[in-house]
Amino acid sequence: MNALKRFVLWDYKRASWQYDVMVALILVFIFVTPRSVFRDQPKPASVAMVRGGYWIEPQQLSGVPEPEMLSRAAALINSRFKIRTEISVVEPIFDEEEKELKGYLAFPKP
Numbered sequence: 001m002n003a004l005k006r007f008v009l010w011d012y013k014r015a016s017w018q019y020d021v022m023v024a025l026i027l028v029f030i031f032v033t034p035r036s037v038f039r040d041q042p043k044p045a046s047v048a049m050v051r052g053g054y055w056i057e058p059q060q061l062s063g064v065p066e067p068e069m070l071s072r073a074a075a076l077i078n079s080r081f082k083i084r085t086e087i088s089v090v091e092p093i094f095d096e097e098e099k100e101l102k103g104y105l106a107f108p109k110p
Contacts, residue, residue, distance in 0.1 A: 047080040053107040061090070061104055073106040085109075 005011070012018040046057040054077050064072045074087045088109040093102045 045080075047076050049081070050105070053105050056090075056104040056106055058101045058103050073104065077106065077108075 006018075007022065010022070012022065046060050048055045054073075056073060056076060060076055061069060061072060069090045070087045073090045074085060077087065078084060086109045087106045089107045091105045091107075093105055094100065095102050
């Protein structure tokens, strides 16, 4: 019980073999544990600049009525890139095979 208490409270001197074992266990845990255990996945940007326009993730504009689509897209782009632009067209992009909405392409006014 005393050894467990010392392990939990990190009560070993530096450079002792017990200290080295604890550090090794921590490093093994960090580098061997897969990302999926913690559901830690990189998150892509919800708004990205692409050639000639802007890519907007579908959840950013879901439920937005058609008349408000341009203003909402402009607000998202302006807040993301700290610019002042007006959007002329917002086109939905669908997957060819699944017919699933993949995102929106927003084009600024020239």
